[in-house]
Amino acid sequence: MRKLVYTYDESDPEDVKLLGGKGAGLVLMYKQGLPVPPGITITTEACKLFYSNGERLPDGLMDEVREAMRWLEERTGRKFGDPRNPLLVSVRSGAPVSMPGMMDTVLNLGLNDDTLRGLIELTGNERFAYDAYRRFLQMFGSIVLGIDKKVFDDIFEEIKRERGAKYDSELSADDLKEVVRRFKEVLGDKFPQDPWKQLELAIMAVFRSWNSPRAVFYRKANNITPDVADGTAVNIVAMVFGNMGFDSGTGVLFTRDPATGENVLYGEFLPNAQGEDVVAGIRTPKSIEELKNERPDLYKQIYDMAKKLERVKKEVQDIEFTIERGKVFLLQTRNAKMTPLARVKTVVDMYEEGLVTKEEALARVKPEHIIGLLYPRLDESYLKKHGISPIAEGLNASPGAATGRVVFDADTAVEWRNRGERVILVREETRPDDVHGFYASEGILTSRGGMTSHASVVARAIGKPAVVGVEKIKIDYDKREFRVDGITVREGDVITIDGFTGKVYLGEIPTAKAELPREFFEILRMADEVRSLGVRANADTPEDAEIARRFGAEGIGLLRTERMFRRPERLSIFQQVIMARDSEERREAMNKLVPFLRNDFLEIFRVMEGLKVTVRLFDPPLHEFLPSSDELLEKLCEARMRGDSDEVSKLESLLRRVRELREANPMMGHRGVRVGVTYPEIYEAQVRAIVEAYLQLRKEGKDLQVQIMIPQVADYREIKYVKEKAIEPVFKEYGVRMPVGTMIEVVRACITADKIAKEADFFSFGTNDLTQGVFTFSRDDVENKFMHDYLEKGILDFDVFQSLDTEGVGELMRIAVEKGRAANPNLEIGICGEHGGDPKSIEFCHRIKLDYVSASAFRVPVARLAAAHAALREGSGVPNLLIFYNQASPLRNLIVSSCFGFRAISCVNPNSISSPM
Amino acid sequence: MRKLVYTYDESDPEDVKLLGGKGAGLVLMYKQGLPVPPGITITTEACKLFYSNGERLPDGLMDEVREAMRWLEERTGRKFGDPRNPLLVSVRSGAPVSMPGMMDTVLNLGLNDDTLRGLIELTGNERFAYDAYRRFLQMFGSIVLGIDKKVFDDIFEEIKRERGAKYDSELSADDLKEVVRRFKEVLGDKFPQDPWKQLELAIMAVFRSWNSPRAVFYRKANNITPDVADGTAVNIVAMVFGNMGFDSGTGVLFTRDPATGENVLYGEFLPNAQGEDVVAGIRTPKSIEELKNERPDLYKQIYDMAKKLERVKKEVQDIEFTIERGKVFLLQTRNAKMTPLARVKTVVDMYEEGLVTKEEALARVKPEHIIGLLYPRLDESYLKKHGISPIAEGLNASPGAATGRVVFDADTAVEWRNRGERVILVREETRPDDVHGFYASEGILTSRGGMTSHASVVARAIGKPAVVGVEKIKIDYDKREFRVDGITVREGDVITIDGFTGKVYLGEIPTAKAELPREFFEILRMADEVRSLGVRANADTPEDAEIARRFGAEGIGLLRTERMFRRPERLSIFQQVIMARDSEERREAMNKLVPFLRNDFLEIFRVMEGLKVTVRLFDPPLHEFLPSSDELLEKLCEARMRGDSDEVSKLESLLRRVRELREANPMMGHRGVRVGVTYPEIYEAQVRAIVEAYLQLRKEGKDLQVQIMIPQVADYREIKYVKEKAIEPVFKEYGVRMPVGTMIEVVRACITADKIAKEADFFSFGTNDLTQGVFTFSRDDVENKFMHDYLEKGILDFDVFQSLDTEGVGELMRIAVEKGRAANPNLEIGICGEHGGDPKSIEFCHRIKLDYVSASAFRVPVARLAAAHAALREGSGVPNLLIFYNQASPLRNLIVSSCFGFRAISCVNPNSISSPM
Numbered sequence A, B: 001m002r003k004l005v006y007t008y009d010e011s012d013p014e015d016v017k018l019l020g021g022k023g024a025g026l027v028l029m030y031k032q033g034l035p036v037p038p039g040i041t042i043t044t045e046a047c048k049l050f051y052s053n054g055e056r057l058p059d060g061l062m063d064e065v066r067e068a069m070r071w072l073e074e075r076t077g078r079k080f081g082d083p084r085n086p087l088l089v090s091v092r093s094g095a096p097v098s099m100p101g102m103m104d105t106v107l108n109l110g111l112n113d114d115t116l117r118g119l120i121e122l123t124g125n126e127r128f129a130y131d132a133y134r135r136f137l138q139m140f141g142s143i144v145l146g147i148d149k150k151v152f153d154d155i156f157e158e159i160k161r162e163r164g165a166k167y168d169s170e171l172s173a174d175d176l177k178e179v180v181r182r183f184k185e186v187l188g189d190k191f192p193q194d195p196w197k198q199l200e201l202a203i204m205a206v207f208r209s210w211n212s213p214r215a216v217f218y219r220k221a222n223n224i225t226p227d228v229a230d231g232t233a234v235n236i237v238a239m240v241f242g243n244m245g246f247d248s249g250t251g252v253l254f255t256r257d258p259a260t261g262e263n264v265l266y267g268e269f270l271p272n273a274q275g276e277d278v279v280a281g282i283r284t285p286k287s288i289e290e291l292k293n294e295r296p297d298l299y300k301q302i303y304d305m306a307k308k309l310e311r312v313k314k315e316v317q318d319i320e321f322t323i324e325r326g327k328v329f330l331l332q333t334r335n336a337k338m339t340p341l342a343r344v345k346t347v348v349d350m351y352e353e354g355l356v357t358k359e360e361a362l363a364r365v366k367p368e369h370i371i372g373l374l375y376p377r378l379d380e381s382y383l384k385k386h387g388i389s390p391i392a393e394g395l396n397a398s399p400g401a402a403t404g405r406v407v408f409d410a411d412t413a414v415e416w417r418n419r420g421e422r423v424i425l426v427r428e429e430t431r432p433d434d435v436h437g438f439y440a441s442e443g444i445l446t447s448r449g450g451m452t453s454h455a456s457v458v459a460r461a462i463g464k465p466a467v468v469g470v471e472k473i474k475i476d477y478d479k480r481e482f483r484v485d486g487i488t489v490r491e492g493d494v495i496t497i498d499g500f501t502g503k504v505y506l507g508e509i510p511t512a513k514a515e516l517p518r519e520f521f522e523i524l525r526m527a528d529e530v531r532s533l534g535v536r537a538n539a540d541t542p543e544d545a546e547i548a549r550r551f552g553a554e555g556i557g558l559l560r561t562e563r564m565f566r567r568p569e570r571l572s573i574f575q576q577v578i579m580a581r582d583s584e585e586r587r588e589a590m591n592k593l594v595p596f597l598r599n600d601f602l603e604i605f606r607v608m609e610g611l612k613v614t615v616r617l618f619d620p621p622l623h624e625f626l627p628s629s630d631e632l633l634e635k636l637c638e639a640r641m642r643g644d645s646d647e648v649s650k651l652e653s654l655l656r657r658v659r660e661l662r663e664a665n666p667m668m669g670h671r672g673v674r675v676g677v678t679y680p681e682i683y684e685a686q687v688r689a690i691v692e693a694y695l696q697l698r699k700e701g702k703d704l705q706v707q708i709m710i711p712q713v714a715d716y717r718e719i720k721y722v723k724e725k726a727i728e729p730v731f732k733e734y735g736v737r738m739p740v741g742t743m744i745e746v747v748r749a750c751i752t753a754d755k756i757a758k759e760a761d762f763f764s765f766g767t768n769d770l771t772q773g774v775f776t777f778s779r780d781d782v783e784n785k786f787m788h789d790y791l792e793k794g795i796l797d798f799d800v801f802q803s804l805d806t807e808g809v810g811e812l813m814r815i816a817v818e819k820g821r822a823a824n825p826n827l828e829i830g831i832c833g834e835h836g837g838d839p840k841s842i843e844f845c846h847r848i849k850l851d852y853v854s855a856s857a858f859r860v861p862v863a864r865l866a867a868a869h870a871a872l873r874e875g876s877g878v879p880n881l882l883i884f885y886n887q888a889s890p891l892r893n894l895i896v897s898s899c900f901g902f903r904a905i906s907c908v909n910p911n912s913i914s915s916p917m
Helices: A016-031 A044-052 A061-076 A113-123 A126-144 A149-163 A173-190 A195-209 A213-221 A275-280 A288-294 A296-313 A340-352 A358-364 A367-374 A380-386 A410-418 A432-440 A454-462 A518-530 A542-550 A568-579 A583-607 A629-642 A645-661 A673-678 A680-699 A716-734 A747-751 A753-757 A767-775 A779-785 A787-792 A809-823 A839-847 A857-876 A890-900 B016-031 B044-052 B061-076 B113-123 B126-144 B149-163 B173-190 B195-209 B213-221 B275-280 B288-294 B296-313 B340-352 B358-364 B367-374 B380-386 B410-418 B432-440 B454-462 B518-530 B542-550 B568-579 B583-607 B629-642 B645-661 B673-678 B680-699 B716-734 B747-751 B753-757 B767-775 B779-785 B787-792 B806-823 B839-847 B857-876 B890-900
Strands: A005-007 A039-042 A089-094 A105-109 A233-238 A249-254 A266-271 A317-324 A327-335 A395-398 A401-407 A423-427 A443-446 A466-468 A474-476 A481-484 A487-490 A494-498 A503-506 A534-538 A555-560 A612-616 A705-710 A740-744 A762-765 A828-831 A852-856 B005-007 B039-042 B089-094 B105-109 B233-238 B249-254 B266-271 B317-324 B327-335 B395-398 B401-407 B423-427 B443-446 B466-468 B474-476 B481-484 B487-490 B494-498 B503-506 B534-538 B555-560 B612-616 B705-710 B740-744 B762-765 B828-831 B852-856
Touching: A005 A061, A016 A039, A016 A044, A016 A089, A016 A233, A016 A296, A016 A327, A039 A061, A044 A195, A044 A233, A061 A195, A061 A233, A089 A195, A105 A126, A105 A195, A113 A126, A126 A149, A126 A173, A126 A195, A149 A173, A195 A233, A249 A288, A266 A288, A288 A296, A296 A317, A296 A327, A340 A358, A340 A367, A340 A518, A358 A518, A358 A857, A367 A518, A367 A857, A395 A454, A401 A410, A401 A443, A410 A423, A410 A432, A423 A432, A432 A454, A443 A454, A443 A494, A454 A466, A454 A857, A466 A494, A518 A857, A534 A542, A534 A857, A542 A583, A542 A857, A555 A852, A568 A583, A583 A612, A583 A680, A629 A645, A629 B629, A673 A680, A673 A716, A673 B787, A680 A705, A680 A716, A705 A716, A705 A762, A716 A740, A716 A753, A740 A747, A740 A753, A740 A809, A747 A753, A747 A767, A747 A809, A747 B767, A747 B806, A753 A762, A753 A809, A762 A809, A767 A779, A767 A809, A767 B747, A767 B767, A787 B673, A809 A828, A809 B747, A839 A857, A852 A857, B005 B061, B016 B039, B016 B044, B016 B089, B016 B233, B016 B296, B016 B327, B039 B061, B044 B195, B044 B233, B061 B195, B061 B233, B089 B195, B105 B126, B105 B195, B113 B126, B126 B149, B126 B173, B126 B195, B149 B173, B195 B233, B249 B288, B266 B288, B288 B296, B296 B317, B296 B327, B340 B358, B340 B367, B340 B518, B358 B518, B358 B857, B367 B518, B367 B857, B395 B454, B401 B410, B401 B443, B410 B423, B410 B432, B423 B432, B432 B454, B443 B454, B443 B494, B454 B466, B454 B542, B454 B857, B466 B494, B518 B857, B534 B542, B534 B857, B542 B583, B542 B857, B555 B852, B568 B583, B583 B612, B583 B680, B629 B645, B673 B680, B673 B716, B680 B705, B680 B716, B705 B716, B705 B762, B716 B740, B716 B753, B740 B747, B740 B753, B740 B806, B747 B753, B747 B767, B747 B806, B753 B762, B753 B806, B762 B806, B767 B779, B767 B806, B806 B828, B806 B839, B839 B857, B852 B857
Parallel strands: A401 A423, A423 A443, A443 A466, A534 A555, A534 A852, A555 A612, A612 A705, A705 A740, A740 A762, A762 A828, A828 A852, B401 B423, B423 B443, B443 B466, B534 B555, B534 B852, B555 B612, B612 B705, B705 B740, B740 B762, B762 B828, B828 B852
Antiparallel strands: A005 A039, A039 A233, A089 A105, A089 A233, A249 A266, A249 A317, A317 A327, A395 A466, A401 A494, A474 A481, A481 A487, A494 A503, B005 B039, B039 B233, B089 B105, B089 B233, B249 B266, B249 B317, B317 B327, B395 B466, B401 B494, B474 B481, B481 B487, B494 B503
16 A cells, blocks of 8 residues: 655655645755754645545554654654653645645644643643643634634633733633633533544544635635645644744744845744734734844844755745744745745846756746736735725726826827826727827726727737726716716716726825836846747837837737828828729829828838838728718717708718618628728728838838738738739839738638748738637627626636637647648748737747747737747646646636736646745 | 541541530531531641641641542542532531630632632522622631621622612622622732632631630630630531522421420421521521421431431430432531420430430539529510510529519518519518518519628528619618619519519519429439438428428428517517526516417428428527617607607617627627527527427327527537536426537637537538638628629639638538547538538538538529539549539629529539530
């Protein structure tokens, strides 16, 4: 039979799965010669057997325990159950992944009426001994025997009341004797005086706590599956006491500051106390700094131990220690939870200190750390201090916190902004026409829409905080106000939104401004050394381009041209293009736009000097540039009521045209290259503007590489036709050549990629649209209507618009890459859908050997890191060990998102589930 | 060097490609011992050389011709150019495929001033000889020398005027001499007296006519590509003369009646005339029947020859003959063009007569013949006789002709129909709510929409004629009229529409009612013996089901359930379902519908007793069952103007809900199984109704197999969820089991077909939706907005919603079949999209080994035939010889469609391009 109980000497500290995290940590410290109280570990295997055995301990387990306890006795010089020299132990759970507070611990086990006397003799401290006994009875009663903890608390409080004591410490030894008496009354004969029986029952209780409802829920929520952790170990460790006087105490420390990452010990220490007392918060602990002044000798000991552990574990450690009568004991060590800032700083520092390799450093920084650094955060302590609650809650669509005055439309946002106000744009939902308002606002709040609604996508792309889908908010545009739960918020009132949590607050909440530390840029530089995948940015404006460049984008992978047509002075010209009845008229109108477009391109080209810029030709359906029929009908009604017959007939004729252009499913309608084929004049004018801008830049003595990209291609002949009719004639006219490529965003383009590759210099996967085509899901509709349901019911594991569906969409990408490269070995292949900024998706892109990913400017740093991770993972050949990107369960996604304000991030390292993922 | 000139003796009549159709026909007749004037053939190879040689005759060709002419001289006993005994020849084009009237012919070649005298001596008929000479000069001048034909006609008419002659025959020999004189003046010295020079020039002229603009256009229009026919042959045949007195004559005959198929000779005969005289239409020809009475001996000869040719060619023949002084000569034979009725009847007759095998018979019947029989046709002769022109023209969306009174809405259609009127439903476009009007109408006319608009699809499905997209028609619903080119047509006025041609006529035009002959059913029975692919029908009503059964469907492959919710008394209940705010409310409302649905199912089940019926669960987006926002806004405006505030607030609240449900792209939105997952109550109630109907049928002592089909599946877990929540509980409750399967209409379902097949008992490809997903084309929008452009510009070869895109959609189907069958060998796989009724698509389905196709009821006969063709083609191993389904060019499609009123049919047998495809 397999060995189920291990002493430190018999254990391998690497075997976390068998020994649990706590057990392995103790063994590690022991083997490093650090002072840990001796202990033994019952393995997770035993726990599994316990369950397969109908919740009975495996045969022979207690014999093994007795045997191992002898080792413990030898090391402590005490004897378990010996009335004269009693060994007391703690019985603690310890799963392979930390599940803090989820399972149970019993301290001071081994005490009974006899050993109590021994303890008194040994310590010479009756009060201490009775205190220990009552603690033990209380824990044993509640944890092992399942008696409501409240029963014990009530008794204890009653006695304090009787004695007129305010603090526990005011109770005398006699008082505690009384407590013990009454506790024993409660326990009756269920409390075994036999320490071995106590131990057996406690072990079973710890095993059972593995399957307690809260523990089960926690594992489900955190997607801790049996392959990651299946059962808890039990650690039986000799007790040490921090409450044996003022040369004793207990504390916790971090080997570096977990908030700032500064390389100083950080922690707290409570003299003459046991661990629970720290938690109880009755006395204010001292900082570790104070210990340094008071007991430099102890501080030095602890400092050395901590640093030693850090060196061995190569991560910042979170350590529990106890000082018993001047002697330091380490009780636990684990990797520290840190703020994103601290995570990035410590990793870079440790790399520079030579503690970790570049690869190790990179592996420790998660995308969410990078994101966490990019955006301002609310000052949580301020909220707590002032007891401030949110007035509403929605989806955390784009991270960051923002404060400003409420405005209800984009124009007002711009107007107020121009007079120096900070504003929050509040809308039911947003449209492309609102985008100028996004730039003018600190943040966006909508009452409708999901994580990939227009508001969400645009806000993320330009790095503005956004909270969307706050359904409780009822907006009244006419009254310029919104109501929520009886509160009325008027235009101009100040609110604060938290894009990390989806919460909305009244008034201004201070935020910690995001200032990017040196280490942020340093870790990305390291990432660049490792990654093979290129990283470009999706950017439509000079502002976007500047952000992209600052964040290290190697070019623009997607320059959308639609907004160039939306600016007021251009829209009316473009409407002429749409209304034109023949090619002549259309060309004429388009040519009027060329100077505007040329200037737009030139501004962006200047920013991107020396890099690559891929310009996507016109993509959306034309009707988006006309007023909606709803709008017209409302106006028509007004005009009729006024009796304004001129206006009526004008509106009626416009309405007719709008209805003519109206499409049942515009996403799949007359758009992209389809418009390019039917109205080549539009593409031709765009190409003309691009070429002229490029030549102008050259005149200015600068250069860059421009690529022209055709959207929505389903058949190679579309490219051929458009090249022939709209692109090549312009090249010829100006005597230039530019690579011409295509979006791969239509399913058929993937399937016929071989033919398309012969007509294209490059491919760029448009996985937003591709996902729509593969699932027949309209992104706008799906997010609003049923994505939530699909995640909740487990039909989808994650939102496929946030992270690539590698099984469906990915398979088509794989086919396209294979066929495309076979037909055209020089083909450059990238991705410019939103997935290009999603770490899991980036890993997939690396795996299928794309040349680059293109992400929105604010996701470029994440993409650089994720690309490095992908390269490392590949190099290591251990895909799931270093970092484990998890197609997390929906529930998990919700939790992750509430932690990090970004649902797209569903990656988690199982080794650090206890760390601030 | 390859031989370029062949005598009959040297030729193989099978080598149509080398000899051309006419040449091969002559050789065949010769080899069968039939009396043909001797001749030689210059091959199509020579024509190719002519062109590759810069339009010069190949070296040595004329030497070969001289050599071969000797054979001709021997056989005729005359000598080419011999003034005493001159041989005259015709020089005629003859391509491998017939291009009637497209290329040139020269008769009486070999005449000159010398041989003219010989001809006079030989015939003793000066007038005849001069007539022959002037005809020759005229043809040589216009065809060989390129002089405008009008010049000759003018001279001829002038002389007739001078002589006071009304008919050509009134001109004397001297008059004709004068004609010859003046003609020669025109020709001048360009006319060679040397017969060999004449021959050389004529050969070149015939070769050149291959590339005349009209011939090039014809080939392009008919998709006659070089692999089918590349150059024309030239036939040089000894002249025989039908104009040598009243024991001479000329005629054409069909070996069977090409209109009815009756097994009698059918044709016309003109005594004392040359072929051109028949065409000129000056004298009324006699019918072949008259010849039988007048010259039973000649009739008998001709009859025997004709029947012999029919036996040899195994097809009804179209024969040209000439009788020269009592001796019959056959000049040409080719396969006859026939009406669909005649085609089907003759094929079955010939099979029953033992002339052709079953396989040969089946191969000769094309899908369009079957379609042609199913629908009434306009009486063309009536139109011609009365000089009636259409008032407008649109797309021929659904075949057949129909006459009725104009009505402008479906309810009026039903009302008028109920009082005994025949009506034509005229709408701008139609919606599902109009379908009851389709059933009530003789035909449908719309001013908008394409070949796959709602009107088109429904009309075809239920076999009603439809003309759609007649843009010139301006409908004024308020005035109950439409206008077109100044004509106003009021409700109640009679119009006739021709769904074969897309034409619209004022008043009643007589139609030939479609009565299905015995042979129609017989040929389909023969098809059934050959095909391996099953054929089922898409049918939603008992009426559909009856048609389907009558046309031989083996079951219902797609029973759509949506219309069950649309009937007035149900719609309001279903609106409660949609408005319901929780599951309880929803279930309650749905349960009220169960009795209605049960009854609907029962009625259909009764019709389909003994067969399979596949019921598709609810598919469309829910908002389709609420009024449109446009409608509500109009009403709202009216209510506001009335000041009816109650109504205003009611409408406003409805509008809110409609807007809530509104989707940007409903086709890709909350529909199909997505609704089933979010609102399982809907599916549950449907399954309940199905099961109850089935049990009721069993009670009635009948049985059938019901299959339940889930639409829009993208992931296997959708099926799993719906089975678990909505289907299996009902099965359990009633103690029944039915196969549960899925539509495969989402791209992802194809890619993950292995997983899906483990959850499904059957697959049914929904290629309409699949095509949408693969192309990102919304069918409604694409057809209206740019499909036409795509076809015209050659970006698509055919409308992919009419015929399967085998390269894209087909590839995904292939993947799905492969993965599906591998995972579940018992999987039944069919197709129920509209492509299931398209012959080319059916062939593809056969090739990828589907179990069945399901087509709309009226396409079932076509599907049965096409399935047989597919099996034959496979068996023969000669895929393109027996029948050649052609991905025809757009232009060809237009022509085909105008011939057959059905654009979906783009199949053509290259051997019968001259037959009435």
